[in-house]
Amino acid sequence: MVTYLDHAASAPMRDEAIEAMLPYLREQYANPSGSHRFARQARRAVDESRDRVAAVLGCRPNDVVFTGCGTESDNMAITGAIQRHGGVAVCPGAEHHAVLEVVEHHGGAVVGVDAAGRVDLDDLADQLDSINAAGRTVSIVSVMAVNNEVGSVNDLAAVRRVVRRHAPDALLHTDAVQAANWIDLREVTPHVDLLSLSAHKFGGPKGVGVLVENGGPRIDPLIIGGGQERERRSGTHNTAGIVAAAVALDLTDAERPGENVRLAALRDQLVDGLRATLDGVHETLARTDKVAGSAHVCIEGIESESLLYLLDEADVCASAASACASGAMEPSHVLAAMGVARERALGSLRMTLGHTSTPAEVERGIEVVTAAVTRLRDHAVRTGVLAGQVSS
Amino acid sequence: MKVMCAMSGGVDSSVAALLLLEAGHEVVGVTMKLWGGDSDTGCCSVSDVDDARRVAQQLGIDHLVFNFGDDFDTHVVDPYVAAHAAGVTPNPCIECNRTVKFARLAERADQLGFDAVATGHHANIGHADDGTLTLLRGDDPAKDQSYVVHMLDQTQLARTMFPVGGMHKSKVRELAAQIDLRTADKPDSQDVCFITSTGGRTSFLGDRIAFNRADVVDLDGTRLGAVESVEMVTIGQRKGIGLPGGGPKRYVVDVDTKARVVTVGADSDLLRVDLVVHSMAWVDGAVSGDVLVQASAHGATQRAVIEAVDGRPGAVSVIWAEPQRRIAPGQSVVFYDLTDRRVLGGGIAD
Numbered sequence: 130m131v132t133y134l135d136h137a138a139s140a141p142m143r144d145e146a147i148e149a150m151l152p153y154l155r156e157q158y159a160n161p162s163g164s165h166r167f168a169r170q171a172r173r174a175v176d177e178s179r180d181r182v183a184a185v186l187g188c189r190p191n192d193v194v195f196t197g198c199g200t201e202s203d204n205m206a207i208t209g210a211i212q213r214h215g216g217v218a219v220c221p222g223a224e225h226h227a228v229l230e231v232v233e234h235h236g237g238a239v240v241g242v243d244a245a246g247r248v249d250l251d252d253l254a255d256q257l258d259s260i261n262a263a264g265r266t267v268s269i270v271s272v273m274a275v276n277n278e279v280g281s282v283n284d285l286a287a288v289r290r291v292v293r294r295h296a297p298d299a300l301l302h303t304d305a306v307q308a309a310n311w312i313d314l315r316e317v318t319p320h321v322d323l324l325s326l327s328a329h330k331f332g333g334p335k336g337v338g339v340l341v342e343n344g345g346p347r348i349d350p351l352i353i354g355g356g357q358e359r360e361r362r363s364g365t366h367n368t369a370g371i372v373a374a375a376v377a378l379d380l381t382d383a384e385r386p387g388e389n390v391r392l393a394a395l396r397d398q399l400v401d402g403l404r405a406t407l408d409g410v411h412e413t414l415a416r417t418d419k420v421a422g423s424a425h426v427c428i429e430g431i432e433s434e435s436l437l438y439l440l441d442e443a444d445v446c447a448s449a450a451s452a453c454a455s456g457a458m459e460p461s462h463v464l465a466a467m468g469v470a471r472e473r474a475l476g477s478l479r480m481t482l483g484h485t486s487t488p489a490e491v492e493r494g495i496e497v498v499t500a501a502v503t504r505l506r507d508h509a510v511r512t513g514v515l516a517g518q519v520s521s
Numbered sequence: 522m523k524v525m526c527a528m529s530g531g532v533d534s535s536v537a538a539l540l541l542l543e544a545g546h547e548v549v550g551v552t553m554k555l556w557g558g559d560s561d562t563g564c565c566s567v568s569d570v571d572d573a574r575r576v577a578q579q580l581g582i583d584h585l586v587f588n589f590g591d592d593f594d595t596h597v598v599d600p601y602v603a604a605h606a607a608g609v610t611p612n613p614c615i616e617c618n619r620t621v622k623f624a625r626l627a628e629r630a631d632q633l634g635f636d637a638v639a640t641g642h643h644a645n646i647g648h649a650d651d652g653t654l655t656l657l658r659g660d661d662p663a664k665d666q667s668y669v670v671h672m673l674d675q676t677q678l679a680r681t682m683f684p685v686g687g688m689h690k691s692k693v694r695e696l697a698a699q700i701d702l703r704t705a706d707k708p709d710s711q712d713v714c715f716i717t718s719t720g721g722r723t724s725f726l727g728d729r730i731a732f733n734r735a736d737v738v739d740l741d742g743t744r745l746g747a748v749e750s751v752e753m754v755t756i757g758q759r760k761g762i763g764l765p766g767g768g769p770k771r772y773v774v775d776v777d778t779k780a781r782v783v784t785v786g787a788d789s790d791l792l793r794v795d796l797v798v799h800s801m802a803w804v805d806g807a808v809s810g811d812v813l814v815q816a817s818a819h820g821a822t823q824r825a826v827i828e829a830v831d832g833r834p835g836a837v838s839v840i841w842a843e844p845q846r847r848i849a850p851g852q853s854v855v856f857y858d859l860t861d862r863r864v865l866g867g868g869i870a871d
Contacts, residue, residue, distance in 0.1 A: 434587055438633055455570040457554030457588035508632050 132445040132493040134399075136422060136483030137277050137307060143332035143380055143484070146373040150334065153369035161366045162357060171368045178375035185382045186324070186341055187315030194340045194361040195371050199306040199327025200227035201351070202340035205362070206302040206323040207231045207269055209348030216268030216299075217260050221248040222466035223281075226451060228271050228304050229462070242466045245418045246281030248272050250291050257295035267296035274308035274317055274324075278450065278463040278479055279413050280423025282312070285320040300347060306330055309381050310483065311389060311420035318343060326378075328370070332484055333377035337370040384484065392482045393421035395491050399480060400424050402495035407502055411473065413464075422482035427469065431476045431505045434458055439501035445494060447480045522636040523547045524682060527626060528577065528584070530569030532704045533641025533685050535576040536693045539700065540684040541639055542580060549635070550577040550584040553626060555593035555617070556715040566714075572704055579702060589625050596620035598715060605752045606730045608778030609851035611869075612669075612818075613713050619672045619802075627680060639682040642666045643690075646678050647863075653805045654678040656864040658857075661689040668818050671855040671867035672802040723753060735781040737763055740774070740790060751781050756849035757791060774847065792844040796870055798827075798854045799836040803866035807837075812856040812865060814839060816848045822861055837868065 133141070153174060159165070161172040175195070183190040196202045207218050208231060218237035220228050223246050232239065240256050241249040253270070260267050272288050275281070285303055292301050302323035305314060309331040318324055318341060326339040342348070346361060354363030397416065404410045409429030419425075428436070433449035437458075440447055450461035464474040480494060508514075526538040528550040541548045552573045560566035570586060577584035597616045604611040622640065630638045643659030644667045654675055659665040673681060685693050697705035712718070716725050726732075727750075735751035738744050746763040748754055754762060758773040762783060774791050775784040801807070809829060813822035824842035839854070848854060848870045855867035 435629065435632055438585065452586075453554070455552070455554050455567045456574070456586040457570075457590075458586075459588065505632060512628070512631070514628050514632075 130444065130489075130493070132443075132490045132497065133485070134424075134480040134482065134490065134494050135446045135448050136310075136486070137280075137330070137479065137481035138448055139329050139335065140310075140332050140483045141485050142329075142334060142373070143377050145380060146333050146377040149376040150369040150373040153372055157368065161368055162355065171366075174368055174372050175366050178371045181375040181379050182326075182339060185309075185314060185378050187318050188341050188343055191359065192342050192345065194342060194358050195366065195374075196338040196340055196362055197336060197364075197367075198338040199304070199325050199330070200338070202325035202327070202338045203227040203271070203302075203304050204231055205340050205351040206300075206325060206348065207235070207271060209351055210269035210300050210302075210323075211235050212349040213347065214266070214268040214300075216266040218269050218271065219253070219256055219260070219267055219299075220271040221253075221273075223248075223276055223278075223463045224271065224273055225277055225304055225306070228273065228302075232271065244467055245414055246276050246279045246463065246467050247283050247418075248288060250287060253288070254291050254295050257292070257299075261296065267299040269300045269302055269323075270296065271302040271304065274303045274305040275311060275420055276463060277307045278461060279425045279467070280307075280419030280481075281414060282418070282420060285317055289320040307420070309378060310385065310422065313382075313385070322347065328374035328377060331377050331381040333374035334370045337367055337374040339374070381484070388484060389421045392486060395482055395486055395488065396422060396424045398488070399482075399491045399494055400426060402491070403498055406495065406499040413469070413477075422486070424480040424482065426478050426480075427464075427473045428476040428478055428502055429473075430509060431502055433475065433477055435505055436476070436478060436498075436501055439504065440497055443497045443501070445497045447478060447494075449477045449479055523634060524549075524637050524639050525626070525630040525633075525635045526550050526582075526639045527622060527641075528552050528573040529641065529710070530566075530572035530576075530704065530707075531641060531710060532697050532702070532707050533643070533690075533693055533709075534573070535641070535702050535704045536696050537639050537641040537682075537684040538576070538580055538582060539696065539702070541682070542582065544684075548580075548582045548639075550574075550580075550582050551626070552584070552586050553593075553621065554586055554588045554590060555621065556598070557590055558715060559717050559720075560714055572707065575703055579700075587626070587629060589621055592621050592625045593617065602726065602729045604851055605726050606778075608752065608776050610755050610849045611851045612853050613715075615669050615672070615853050618670055623670070623673060623677055623681065627677065631680070637680045637682050639684055641685055642670050642683050643686055644670050644683045645686040646681065646683060649805075656804050657686075657862050658864075659683075659686045663819075664690045665819075667857075667864050668815055668853070668855050668867075671804075671853070671864050673804065674802065675805060678804070723750075726752065733778075733781055735776075735783050737783045737785055739771075740784060740786050745771075745785065748783060751776060751778055751783060754783050756847050788846075791846040793841070793847045794844050795838060795840045796848055796854075797830060797833075797836055797838050798868040798870055799833070801835050801837055801866055801868035804864055808856070808865045809837070811859060813859060813861050814841075815855045815857065816852055816870070822857060827856060835868070836871075 159167040159171045161175050179190045179193045182193050218232045220232045221240045221242045223242045238256050241252040270292050300322040303321045304325045306327040324341040328337040329335040350361050411427045413425040453459045524546045528534045552570045574584045597613050601613045627638050643664040645657040647655040658667045732750035737746040748763045771785040774786040814825045815822045825839045827837045830836040830838050852870045854870050856865040
């Protein structure tokens with residue numbers, strides 16, 4: 130039995146989404162851009178999926194662009210804005226690399242976050258002012274809706290007010306890749322110009338993303354060619370993936386209120402359970418400051434890499450920070466941006482719950498993490514080698 | 522046994538993993554992420570990690586990547602840079618073995634319940650009659666790497682394995698080819714993993730330390746020319762020292778980094794009758810007397826008599842049987858027994 134505590138990395142696909150895909154893999158294989166009846170059937174599936182997604186997001190169907198993934202949506206938003214308008218991109222330092230790397234690549238500005246991982250609105254205002262004072266323009270501000278590592282939630286209405294005041298011509302983008310399971314996106318979309326989603330985070334397939342261009346296109350498309358998606362994103366539609374993504378988003382939206390309650394309880398049980406059996410387990414964020422499924426902790430006296438290995442041996446899936454291209458764990462830039470001390474951050478463990486999480490998984494998680502941490506701490510005591518110390 | 526096989530992405534460590542599996546051990550492949558900058562030497566770059574991972578998949582073993590970048594920076598790269606600024610020529614691959622591969626990685630292996638760390642080094646571990654462990658040259662003289670792993674002591678040797686040490690390189694490649702390992706024909710990595718072939722040492726160091734001009738003088742003090750960077754000059758160097766072509770061959774016989782003076786002389790002026798080696802690491806306790814000495818990765822050994830230096834713990838004096846060219850300060854000097862097969866220990870030239 131696999132104990133899957135890594136839903137923020139990817140979620141199991143919903144059965145309904147898989148079922149919905151199959152006809153588009155087997156029989157309905159026409160290219161939706163074609164001119165025959167067969168193609169029109171596939172086209173209709175894409176259009177209806179667009180309607181479903183728009184309904185959940187509270188935006189117009191024509192403002193929904195299907196992309197290849199959340200990262201593509203983020204790239205499209207930021208690079209597309211800079212290509213169209215020039216200027217500077219701004220984002221907080223706790224953004225996912227799919228935003229941070231793009232902003233840094235374009236020589237943009239990085240803003241601070243508070244100890245709870247949320248954008249520092251004063252710092253944002255100051256940065257926007259400095260950019261203007263230097264005679265440059267801010268073309269886009271990107272602030273994520275929910276942080277993938279620690280689960281913090283940004284108040285996008287407040288961000289919008291700051292942007293409107295200090296850089297009124299700038300576009301506001303939100304990476305909402307981690308938000309669909311927890312937040313009613315109808316309450317997010319009105320505050321932003323651009324919004325990214327990623328289907329595999331809410332029980333849809335990998336390889337499908339969404340970019341909402343609220344109020345119509347105001348950025349350059351990233352991928353041009355045949356002109357699909359009203360010339361917003363060329364490339365043959367992934368019909369099966371898009372259909373599945375829409376089904377998954379619909380179900381996620383319907384289940385969200387109940388799941389928020391159910392998963393918050395399981396999450397609390399998981400973290401409380403660990404804190405009952407182990408000393409030195411620090412819950413990174415207060416429960417009121419994060420989404421229901423997020424159980425990020427920092428554990429004293431151990432290194433994440435070693436802990437994850439032992440968890441893996443016991444078929445428990447979790448993660449810590451992000452991996453680099455080689456697959457090695459990099460120290461968490463999110464924790465660093467939040468001001469978490471290096472020694473504390475070395476023992477970080479990210480456990481995240483989702484639509485298939487069960488009480489049995491939580492119990493097993495507590496058992497295995499406790500055993501692994503105890504083993505690592507005992508070893509440290511026996512050998513005198515302290516976790517994370519650069520050995521002398 | 523449960524063995525952690527360090528996999529660089531090269532053919533030696535790939536075949537090491539294969540041999541461990543064939544011997545019935547439980548094997549997990551590990552690649553260390555050490556250097557975060559550019560790398561094109563065939564060891565540990567992103568594409569090398571890919572090679573290691575795919576080989577592991579082929580062999581059916583788990584593959585992990587451990588990030589030891591901090592240790593590598595602190596114990597290998599930073600000292601390498603500082604040494605050059607001070608006029609010393611270190612061997613970073615040896616320091617990596619000393620502080621990362623057979624220390625940090627070995628500690629991690631121990632922590633996670635492994636019985637040993639295996640690498641693809643061409644070296645052998647044996648037993649002496651009295652039960653102590655011995656460190657021996659690899660069976661392929663052209664590929665022997667005992668010089669770079671000379672620092673292992675009894676405790677470390679007890680938890681280290683060198684599966685390919687008993688074979689010739691050609692046999693290693695043959696075994697790899699037999700099972701269609703993707704790295705069977707991969708060229709051996711030659712150079713330091715954090716120095717690119719395009720930029721070289723000069724570019725790497727130039728980004729990190731000041732380069733100071735130095736005068737090049739002969740043994741009488743007559744000024745012959747100048748070099749742009751005294752930090753890049755090594756004892757024994759003949760080329761690139763700013764001297765006009767033609768004339769007698771001149772070699773760097775001394776480098777005074779502080780005074781910024783490079784002294785050159787004839788080959789014979791490089792000869793020394795002795796040297797002192799410090800920071801000695803012994804395989805099985807200190808040894809004195811007649812030994813064979815190797816002062817470079819694939820250099821020939823020379824006969825000498827070694828003994829402890831009074832008042833300098835960890836140092837030995839080496840008295841050559843016949844005068845030898847001066848060894849650059851910072852180079853590793855390794856002692857072998859008179860059969861030229863067994864490593865006694867090694868240290869760093871003063």
